[in-house]
Amino acid sequence: MLKITLIGFQYDESQKNVQCIPYSRIHPHLYAEKWIQYKSRNSHLQSADHQDAVQLLQMQEARRQQFWKEHDQLVQKQLTENLQIPRISKPLKPIPAHDSSAPPNPDFWAMSDEDFIMDPPDDPETHLKQELARAFSSWDSEIGQEFLGEGIAGLNINDVMAFHDDEVDLLDIMGNADVANEDLTYEHSDEWFPYPSCTMFLFDTIDNLPCIRISESIMRMILWIMHQSGIHETPSLEKLHKFQKHLREESGNVFFMNDIRSLIAKDWADPDVQPHIHIYPEIPENGVVSEVFHAEKWRRDMDCHYLSPMFDSNGVHFYIDELSRLADGRLVIPLRWLTFQKRVYADAFLVTLSYNGEAVICENQSILIDASTLKSNYLDLQDYNEIPPWTCNIRMTACAETALQSGLPARMPNPDCVIAGGDPLYTSQVDFFCDDVSGNHSKEMTFKESHIHFTSTSQHASSTEQFYSLKKVIDMYGNAATSDNPAQSEQCSHAGSQSCHNCRKCNLGGEKKLLKTDDGYISLFKKGTSRSKEGVLSELQAQVAAATNGASAMHIQKMQTNSGIKDAYTQYWIDKLLEMYKSKVFQQPNQPKSEIVQELKVFMDAIDQDKIYSGFLTLDGFDPTKDTPVEILHTILLGIVKYTWHHTHSNWSPAQKAVYALWLQSTDENALSIQSICANYIMQYANSLIGRQLKTINQTSTFHVFGLVNDNVLAIWRSVGELSALLWYPEICNMDMYLEDVLVAAQNVLDSFSVVNPQRIVDKIKLHLLNHLGDDIQHFVPLVRVATERYEAWNAIFRSCLIFSNHLAPSRDIAWQLASQEGLRQCLSNGWWLASDGEWRQSSSQVRGFVHSQPILQRILGCDASILQGSVRLQATNCSSKQQERETKILENTKGKLALNSASYSMSENYFRGTQLISNSLDECPVGGWVAFKSPIDEKPGIGHINAIFEQVSGDKNRIALLQIFDLASNRHPMLGMPVLQQRHGEETFLIVSTKDILFLFNAQHDCQFAKCEVPGVHQRKQEHEDSDVQDAFIEHKPVDVYIINLHAFYNAHLIRELLPRTLTQPIPIFSAKYQVKKSKSESEAEARRAKKRKEQEEKDIGTTEFS
Known part of the structure; x- marks a missing residue:
C-alpha cells in the first residue's frame, strides 16, 4: 500500500x-x-524536471478552468438567446479592384469565419452541438484531449509548446483572417478539372510540394494578401483543406499505410510513366547492361512464374506453361517472355506429334520464338478440339520430363488466366527499402526521384512487422531489398556483424581465435559456403522446435552463435515458449515433460506461420541471402573509405592537416558530381563526415596525400578509389571484362589493408563483403542501380511532412501528406484515376499543360523538360550596367584564329559567348571543363580542354566550342597509375568543334608534383560576399600543361575507360603472390599480438615488484 x-x-x-x-x-x-x-x-x-512538471500542471489547470468558463458562457448564451448562425450569401461589400493606396476592407475581419452557407438545423439540440463544435475548433486541441479523457502523458513542456513563439503569434494574428466563400459545392471547371478554379489548383499545388512545406499561418497570410489584392476566387484555408479531402476521396488515394496497390495502379494509369515500366526481361542491345531487367536474375535465375505470365497479341492472351500454336502450324509451350529491340520473344519448348498423334517435347533445349508469330492460344485450341494427348518417351529431355512430372499438362490452362478474368495480367517488380529515418535535412534533394513511393513508417514497429502488414494486402514477389547493412542483416535473419559468423551471405567465420590462425585469416579473402533462405528458415524452425521441447535459453543461444542466424521476429516466440515451459513446470511439477511439449506444439500449430517467421523468408521469388545486394553507400563510402580516411588523418600533425586542406581546396571540381569543396570544414569535422564529404575525399585524395603518407597508405587510396569508380558504373558494356576488373580492384583493397592494418580484415565485415561483389553484379547489374543514396535523401521528405505536425500520430501525418502529394502528381501529369462514380477521369488539358509551361515547377516536381544535345547557355547580361544587350565577339579577336581548322569558319562573324554546353551524353560542360570530342578533321575521338563557347548571333545560329587539344602519354603516371595528358608537340594547339560533336565530360587534375606547384598564393577571404581583411593561402599552379585523367572520378567513369586504351585503365594486382603475402601478414599480426602480451606481462610484473 x-x-x-x-x-x-x-x-x-x-x-x-x-x-x-x-x-x-x-x-x-x-x-x-x-x-x-x-x-x-x-x-x-x-531540479528543472520537477519545475517543468509543476508548471505544466498549473497550465493544464488554468486552461481547464478557462475551457469550462467559456463552455458555460456559450451554453448559457445558446439557451437564453436562441442564437442562430447568420446566413451570408455574398460578401458584405463588393471586393474592389486592386488599389495599393486603398485601406484594407473594414468588413473583412467581421466576416472572416463565414466560410460557406449553412442553413440552421431545425433540431435545437443539433444546433447546440454544432455551436459547441465551432467553439471546440477555436481552442487548443490539447484542451479537447483533456476534456475527452486523453491526457498528454509522456510529453514534456517542450513537446507541449511544439510551435515556435513567432509561429504561434502569427497563427493567433491570422487565426480569424479567413475569406468569405459562398458555399461548399464543388462545381468543377472544365478548363481546370478536377479543380473549380485556377486559384484552387495553384494553392493545392504549393501545399503539396515535396520538399517545400508551408505552415498554416503562412498559408493564411498568403490567402489574406491575395484577398486584399482583389483576387475574387481566393478560398479560405478551411475551404482549401475541405476541397483537398474531397479531391482525395474522388481520386481514391486515402491511405493510412499507403496502399501499394493504388500506388502501382497510378503508375500504370499514367501515359507518361507506363511506357517506362518494363514487364519482361530484356536482352540488351549491343551487349550494354544497365538495368535490373538485363541481369541474370530476371533472365535466368528467377522462377518464370514470378515474372509477367502473359503476352497480349491484339487482344489474344498467351500465357506461359500453355500449349500454343505458331503461324507456321508448330506447337510450342512458352516458358518465359522477354524483349529484344523492343519486340517480344519467348523461351519455349517445341512440341511435336508422334505417329499416333501424341504430343512429345522433343527438343534438347528451349528455343527462342518471336511472340508476334503466335496465332492460337490454349483456349483457341481447346475450342477447336485440337489439344493432343501427352506422352513421355525416351526422346524427351530431362527438362521436358520434369515439366510433365510437375503436372504441367494438368495445369493447362494457366491458373493466372482465371485471376485475370479476360484482362491483361502483368507483374510489377518493386524494390523495397527499409531504414531508420534520421532528423537530418539532406541537401541531396530528391527532385529527380519522382518514382519513389512511400508505404509506411512507424516509431514502434520494426521493418519486419511493417513488411508483414504490407504482404497481407498484396500478392508480392520480391526483387531486391536495398537497405543498409544492419537492415539487410535483419531481413536475412542474421545475427549481425558482431557475431561469429558475421556474413549474411555466406557461412564464413567462426570463433575469433580461429580467424587469427593462418587458414582462418586467409579464408577472409574469399567467399564461404553460400547461405540460402531455405537453410535459414530450417535453422529458425530448429530453434523454435528446441524451445518447444524445453531446451534452455543457453542452448538456443549456442545454436544461434554456431549458425549466425537469429531473427528478432522469431525470437519473440522463442522467448514466449521458454517462458510457457518454465511456467508449466513450476505450476505442475508432476506433469510429464512429453505432455508439456505436446501442449506447446498444439499452441504453435494454431498460429499462422507468417506470424512466427519473417515475411522476407516466406516471400515468393525473394531470397534475402542473395537479394540483399552489397550497398555501395554504406559499404564503400561509409565503410571502407571512412576506414582509410580515419587511418590517414589520425596520424597527421596539425601542419600536415593544413597542407592537405590547401591541396584539397585547389581541386578542379568539374565532372566530380559533388558540391563545392569546403576543405576547412572537412578537416575540422574529420571524424564526423557523411557520405557526401566522403565521396569528395574518395575521388580526390589520391592526388593530395602524396608526400603526407607512406607508399602503403597511398596504395590503399589508389585501390579504394579505383574500385569505387568501377562500382559507380551506370552501365556495363563488357560484363566479363568488367567483372575481371572489379575482382582485381577488390582484391587490391583487401591486400593493401592487410599490409597497413591486418586486424581490419578480421574486424570489419564490410571488407569481406567485397568478395561478394561479383555475384551481386551478375544478379542485379550495376550496383549503383540498387544504391540507397536516393532513398536516404528521403529524410528531407519525411522531415517536411512532419515539420508542421503535432507529432501525436507521426506515421498517420506522413501517410496523409504523401498521399496528397501522390494525388497532386497524378493530376499534374497525364494520369488517370478511378473516381467514386466508377468512371476513369483525367485532369483538364489546362492543368496538365500548366506544368510544362513552368520550368521552376517542373524542377521541383522532378519532371523538367529534356535538355537538347549541343545546346548552349549564353553568358548573362550585366544587369548593373546601362547596356542591356549581350556582348558579342568576333573569332578574329579570340584564340579561335589559332585553331587548326580556322579556315572553315568566318573570323569576322559575330558570336555570343556561352558559359556551358550540353554534350551528347547530356553533360553540362562549362568553360574550363575537360571533354572528349569527335574531331572535325578525321572524325576520330580526341581529348580537349574547353577554352571558350560561342553561339552565332545571326544566320544558322552555329554553336561551337574552342578546345585546346591534348595528347595522351603512352605510359601511366609513375606514382598514381593513371593516364597522363600533355600538350601536342609541347605547344598550345586549338581546334574549333561543333557542340554537337562534344561526346562527354570527364575530370582531370593538374600534375602538381611534376610541375612543382607551391603555396605562395594569398587571396582575400570572402565574408558576406565581400572581400575581408583576412587573407587565405592557396595553391598557385605552375604554367606547366601536364594533367592526369582522374580514373577515381565517378562521373562518366565508364565512358572514359571505353575511350582510353585498356593498357592505361586496367586494374593491376598489387601483389603477384597473394597467398604468401597474406600468410606473412597473418604471421606478423600474430607475432605483434604475442609481443604486445609479453610487454603487458612485463609491465604487470614491474608494477607488482614496485608494489611489493
Whole structure:
C-alpha cells in the first residue's frame, strides 16, 4: 500500500523511498515504478524536471478552468438567446479592384469565419452541438484531449509548446483572417478539372510540394494578401483543406499505410510513366547492361512464374506453361517472355506429334520464338478440339520430363488466366527499402526521384512487422531489398556483424581465435559456403522446435552463435515458449515433460506461420541471402573509405592537416558530381563526415596525400578509389571484362589493408563483403542501380511532412501528406484515376499543360523538360550596367584564329559567348571543363580542354566550342597509375568543334608534383560576399600543361575507360603472390599480438615488484 504523507510526495511500503506526485502525473509511463530516496527529495524539488512538471500542471489547470468558463458562457448564451448562425450569401461589400493606396476592407475581419452557407438545423439540440463544435475548433486541441479523457502523458513542456513563439503569434494574428466563400459545392471547371478554379489548383499545388512545406499561418497570410489584392476566387484555408479531402476521396488515394496497390495502379494509369515500366526481361542491345531487367536474375535465375505470365497479341492472351500454336502450324509451350529491340520473344519448348498423334517435347533445349508469330492460344485450341494427348518417351529431355512430372499438362490452362478474368495480367517488380529515418535535412534533394513511393513508417514497429502488414494486402514477389547493412542483416535473419559468423551471405567465420590462425585469416579473402533462405528458415524452425521441447535459453543461444542466424521476429516466440515451459513446470511439477511439449506444439500449430517467421523468408521469388545486394553507400563510402580516411588523418600533425586542406581546396571540381569543396570544414569535422564529404575525399585524395603518407597508405587510396569508380558504373558494356576488373580492384583493397592494418580484415565485415561483389553484379547489374543514396535523401521528405505536425500520430501525418502529394502528381501529369462514380477521369488539358509551361515547377516536381544535345547557355547580361544587350565577339579577336581548322569558319562573324554546353551524353560542360570530342578533321575521338563557347548571333545560329587539344602519354603516371595528358608537340594547339560533336565530360587534375606547384598564393577571404581583411593561402599552379585523367572520378567513369586504351585503365594486382603475402601478414599480426602480451606481462610484473 502507498501512504501519502507529504504534499507532492508519496512513500512506498519501506518508508525509505518517495515518488514525486506532480512528475508522476505528467510522466506516468516513466515514473510508475521509479522511486527516489527520501534524502534526495530536496534536490529533486530544485531540479528543472520537477519545475517543468509543476508548471505544466498549473497550465493544464488554468486552461481547464478557462475551457469550462467559456463552455458555460456559450451554453448559457445558446439557451437564453436562441442564437442562430447568420446566413451570408455574398460578401458584405463588393471586393474592389486592386488599389495599393486603398485601406484594407473594414468588413473583412467581421466576416472572416463565414466560410460557406449553412442553413440552421431545425433540431435545437443539433444546433447546440454544432455551436459547441465551432467553439471546440477555436481552442487548443490539447484542451479537447483533456476534456475527452486523453491526457498528454509522456510529453514534456517542450513537446507541449511544439510551435515556435513567432509561429504561434502569427497563427493567433491570422487565426480569424479567413475569406468569405459562398458555399461548399464543388462545381468543377472544365478548363481546370478536377479543380473549380485556377486559384484552387495553384494553392493545392504549393501545399503539396515535396520538399517545400508551408505552415498554416503562412498559408493564411498568403490567402489574406491575395484577398486584399482583389483576387475574387481566393478560398479560405478551411475551404482549401475541405476541397483537398474531397479531391482525395474522388481520386481514391486515402491511405493510412499507403496502399501499394493504388500506388502501382497510378503508375500504370499514367501515359507518361507506363511506357517506362518494363514487364519482361530484356536482352540488351549491343551487349550494354544497365538495368535490373538485363541481369541474370530476371533472365535466368528467377522462377518464370514470378515474372509477367502473359503476352497480349491484339487482344489474344498467351500465357506461359500453355500449349500454343505458331503461324507456321508448330506447337510450342512458352516458358518465359522477354524483349529484344523492343519486340517480344519467348523461351519455349517445341512440341511435336508422334505417329499416333501424341504430343512429345522433343527438343534438347528451349528455343527462342518471336511472340508476334503466335496465332492460337490454349483456349483457341481447346475450342477447336485440337489439344493432343501427352506422352513421355525416351526422346524427351530431362527438362521436358520434369515439366510433365510437375503436372504441367494438368495445369493447362494457366491458373493466372482465371485471376485475370479476360484482362491483361502483368507483374510489377518493386524494390523495397527499409531504414531508420534520421532528423537530418539532406541537401541531396530528391527532385529527380519522382518514382519513389512511400508505404509506411512507424516509431514502434520494426521493418519486419511493417513488411508483414504490407504482404497481407498484396500478392508480392520480391526483387531486391536495398537497405543498409544492419537492415539487410535483419531481413536475412542474421545475427549481425558482431557475431561469429558475421556474413549474411555466406557461412564464413567462426570463433575469433580461429580467424587469427593462418587458414582462418586467409579464408577472409574469399567467399564461404553460400547461405540460402531455405537453410535459414530450417535453422529458425530448429530453434523454435528446441524451445518447444524445453531446451534452455543457453542452448538456443549456442545454436544461434554456431549458425549466425537469429531473427528478432522469431525470437519473440522463442522467448514466449521458454517462458510457457518454465511456467508449466513450476505450476505442475508432476506433469510429464512429453505432455508439456505436446501442449506447446498444439499452441504453435494454431498460429499462422507468417506470424512466427519473417515475411522476407516466406516471400515468393525473394531470397534475402542473395537479394540483399552489397550497398555501395554504406559499404564503400561509409565503410571502407571512412576506414582509410580515419587511418590517414589520425596520424597527421596539425601542419600536415593544413597542407592537405590547401591541396584539397585547389581541386578542379568539374565532372566530380559533388558540391563545392569546403576543405576547412572537412578537416575540422574529420571524424564526423557523411557520405557526401566522403565521396569528395574518395575521388580526390589520391592526388593530395602524396608526400603526407607512406607508399602503403597511398596504395590503399589508389585501390579504394579505383574500385569505387568501377562500382559507380551506370552501365556495363563488357560484363566479363568488367567483372575481371572489379575482382582485381577488390582484391587490391583487401591486400593493401592487410599490409597497413591486418586486424581490419578480421574486424570489419564490410571488407569481406567485397568478395561478394561479383555475384551481386551478375544478379542485379550495376550496383549503383540498387544504391540507397536516393532513398536516404528521403529524410528531407519525411522531415517536411512532419515539420508542421503535432507529432501525436507521426506515421498517420506522413501517410496523409504523401498521399496528397501522390494525388497532386497524378493530376499534374497525364494520369488517370478511378473516381467514386466508377468512371476513369483525367485532369483538364489546362492543368496538365500548366506544368510544362513552368520550368521552376517542373524542377521541383522532378519532371523538367529534356535538355537538347549541343545546346548552349549564353553568358548573362550585366544587369548593373546601362547596356542591356549581350556582348558579342568576333573569332578574329579570340584564340579561335589559332585553331587548326580556322579556315572553315568566318573570323569576322559575330558570336555570343556561352558559359556551358550540353554534350551528347547530356553533360553540362562549362568553360574550363575537360571533354572528349569527335574531331572535325578525321572524325576520330580526341581529348580537349574547353577554352571558350560561342553561339552565332545571326544566320544558322552555329554553336561551337574552342578546345585546346591534348595528347595522351603512352605510359601511366609513375606514382598514381593513371593516364597522363600533355600538350601536342609541347605547344598550345586549338581546334574549333561543333557542340554537337562534344561526346562527354570527364575530370582531370593538374600534375602538381611534376610541375612543382607551391603555396605562395594569398587571396582575400570572402565574408558576406565581400572581400575581408583576412587573407587565405592557396595553391598557385605552375604554367606547366601536364594533367592526369582522374580514373577515381565517378562521373562518366565508364565512358572514359571505353575511350582510353585498356593498357592505361586496367586494374593491376598489387601483389603477384597473394597467398604468401597474406600468410606473412597473418604471421606478423600474430607475432605483434604475442609481443604486445609479453610487454603487458612485463609491465604487470614491474608494477607488482614496485608494489611489493
